Amino acid sequence: MSLSVTVAGAQQQVDPGTRAWQLFSDDPQVIAARVGGDLVDLSRELADGDEVEPVAIDSPDGLDILRHSTAHVMAQAVQELFPDAKLGIGPPITDGFYYDFDVEIPFTPEDLAKVESRMKKIVKEGQKFSRREISDDDARAELADEPYKLELIGLKSTAGGAAEGASVEVGEGGLSIYDNLKRDGSLAWKDLCRGPHLPTTKRIPAFTLMRSAAAYWRGDEKNKQLQRIYGTAWATKEDLEAHLHRIEEAQRRDHRRLGTELDLYSFPDEIGSGLPVFHPRGGVIKREMEDYVRRRHIEEGFEYVGTPHIAKEGLFYTSGHLPHYGEGMFPALEIDGGDYRLKAMNCPMHNLIFRSRQRSYRELPLRLFEFGHVYRNEKSGVIHGLTRVRGFAQDDSHSYVTPEQAPGEVAHLLNFMLSLLDDFGMDDYYLELSTRDASKDKFIGSDEDWENATKVLEEVATATGLELVPDPGGAAYYGPKVSVQARDAIGRTWQMGTVQYDFNMPSADRFNLEYVAADGTRQQPVMIHSAKFGSIERFMGVLVEHYAGAFPPWLAPVQAVGIPVAERHVEYLERLAVRLRAEGIRFEVDDSDERMQKKIRNAQTQKVPFMVLVGDKDVEANAVSFRFRNGEQENGVSLDDAIDKIVTAVRERVQV
Incomplete structure (x- = not known):
């Protein structure tokens, strides 16, 4: 008697006992x-009525399976080389995988080289990944020497959210162990895991180990510190090489290194981790960004406001931030016998501005905006240059609208945000819709309110025509959000601005915000949060890496530098400087004692868009020579044309 299964949408008849691999x-x-x-191994025996889809190695699911399998091979290699190593967890991650180990001595680069060599041997052996289900008691007996695995078995009932990586190891149902079997069927290694895995280790086409680092067990700094080895695995050797090239390019563009080389900003230990300071040249970029976005907000109908850096603790209980986001806020400050908090967000104070007097429906949408400096108690392990800091300025705005106005306001904010990204040269983006996970209690508000808010955001985001990617469970506690995910010059994705629909903070239980409707009744407005940059600091860090420090002329700290062939040409360049500065151009004259070629190299290192060279012939002809940062040169350009070229490039935001 045959079985009926559906394979990639087409019905097929197969014999009893047929396994998935036979279909493909x-x-x-x-x-x-x-x-x-459900994702399963190719060894899965099929049942009547099964719907079966193939999973290719280069698909997102396939890459996760490849990387998870490679993590197992790495763990096997580690325990063969370091028999006393105890196993933590080993999940796939974006572009790679890791595995945590409890070892007495941290791994060295030489150790990683040995592990990678042993992994290649295991791959070549073609060991089979073989799954078997097991009871809790039997799993404890088999893994009696693995204390961290025993802990995970104890967490099985809550594995879906109990521990970092736990669900990768134990799943949400029964336990299973994967045996790595040699060709003669003997056991080479085993691990507690829900799978699935590749059929054999030979199906691992390309991998390499990247680095090792310390990591707390289950991500909790109260737990023991383990050693984590990171690796990457890809569907082809070409894909691996391309990934390694991207990493090399990312290192070249690292905003922390470029910040030092271009003298933009620094992170003094004396001030504290995650608290950057901006140097004069970085201050120019920051000011340009602020001036631009302030002007744009005003053009878009926003009113500029200002709020303090601290407030009484009770304000953040009213907003819900302390109960739901307390771990992200700094501890209380005692002032005049009461507790105050550094603000981690501006919205509670904007609500007080709205509530300061009676509002009419005629005032709505009411749009409030500020550069609010906020402080968030980020863990030291996640702080990263400008892109993850503890103190930063948000271009934060809040729109108070009627429910009927909400869709139009969301569309207005999204269009504003996308046009801003276009102006800064980041024009490759998509949208992400973050919704709540109804099974978790971090979210407040009724099902009806969440459904309505989510529907508004989804419909408006879909109408943009951009790709819309779901992010289940990623919403803020008070409402869903749409975020813009922008790709930079080397294809990395960064979360930029967000639009959040908030029906909670205006409610009677929170700030009791009201407006007088046309019929004279008092109604609750909808509050829409939005941040266009997200934060000035983070956006600048992304821009530095996007442009590799070679900013377009309008944003460059120094837009043009005058380089005299000899000292006698300095006065000529100073006269040019007066004219350019009168046009608002940031122009410097290099009158140092360096040789001209060294001055050119210095300007190129500083990534100055325009180098204006002047020698005797230029002075005689009332002209200059242009040298661009790409090395091209244009001689005999009249002074008027030179000024026009620079001014036009800056005002029209031309990239050179």
Whole structure:
């Protein structure tokens, strides 16, 4: 009697006992299957009525399976080389994988080289990944020497959210162990894991180990510190090489290094981790960004406001931030016998501005905006240059609207945000819709309010025509949000601005915000949060890496530098400087004692858009020579044309 299964949408008849691999044996790219929506090994025996989809190795699911399998191979290699190493967890992550180990001595680069060599041997052996289900008691007996695995077994009932990586190891149902079997069927290694995995280690085409680092067990700094080895694995050797090239390019563009080389900002230990200071040249960029976005907000109908850096603690209980975001706020400050908090957000204070007097429906939308400096108690391990800091300025705005106005306001804010990104040269983006996870209690408000708010955001985001990616469970506690995910010059994705729909803070239980409607009744407004940059600091860090420090002329700290061939040409350049500065151009004359070629190299190192060279012939002809930062040169340009070229490039935001 045959079985009826559906394979990639087409019905097929198969014999009892047929396994998934038999359906795809002619396609070497298929390394797993999805049966009834669940990812499974190719060894899964099929049942009547199963719906089966192939999983290719270069698909997102396939890459996760590849990387998870490679993490197992790495753990096997580590325990073969370091028999006393105890296993933590080993999940796939974006672009790679890691595994945590409890070892007495941290791994060295030489150790990693040995581990990678042993991994290659295991891959070549073609060991089979073989899954078997097991009871809790039997798993404890088999893994009696692995204390961290025993802890995970104890967490099984809550693995979906109990521990970092726990669900990768134990799943949400019964336990399973994967055996790595040699060709003769003997056991080479085993691990507690829900899978799925590749059929054999030989299906791992390309990998390398990247680095090691300390990591707390289950991500909790109260737990023991383990050693984590990071690696990456790809569907082809070409993909691996391209990834390593991207990493090399990312290192070249690292905003922390460029910030030092270009003298933009620094992170003094004397001030504290995650608290940057901006140097004069970085201050120019920051001011340009602030001036631009302040002007744009005013053009878009926002009113500029200002609020203090601290407030009484009770304000943040009213807003819900302390109960729901307390771990992200700094401890209380005692002032005049009461507790105050550094603000981590501006919205509670904007609500007080709205509530300061009676509001009419005629005032709505009421749009409030400020550069509010906020402080968030980020863990030291996640602080990263300008892109993850403890103190930063938000271009923060809040729109108070009627429910009927909400869709139009969301559309207005999204269009504003996207046009801003376009102006800064980041024009490759998509949208992400973050919704609540109804099973978790971090979210407040009724099901009806969440459904309505989510529907508004989804419909407006869809109407933009941009790709819309779901982010289940990623909403703020008070409402869903749409965020713009922008890709930089080397294809990395950064979360930029957000638009959040908030029906909670205006409620009677919170700030009791009201407006007088046309019929004279008092109604609750909808509050829409938005930040266009997100934060000035983070956006600048992204821009530095996007442009590799070579900013477009309008944003460059120094837009043009005059380089005299000899000292006698300095006066000529100073006269040019007067004219350019009168046009608002940031122009410097290099009158140092360096040789001209060294001055040119210095300007190129500082990534100045325009180098204006002047020698005897230029003075005689009332002209200059242009040298661009890409090395091209244009001689005999009249002074008027030179000024026009620079001014036009700056005002029209031309990239050179």
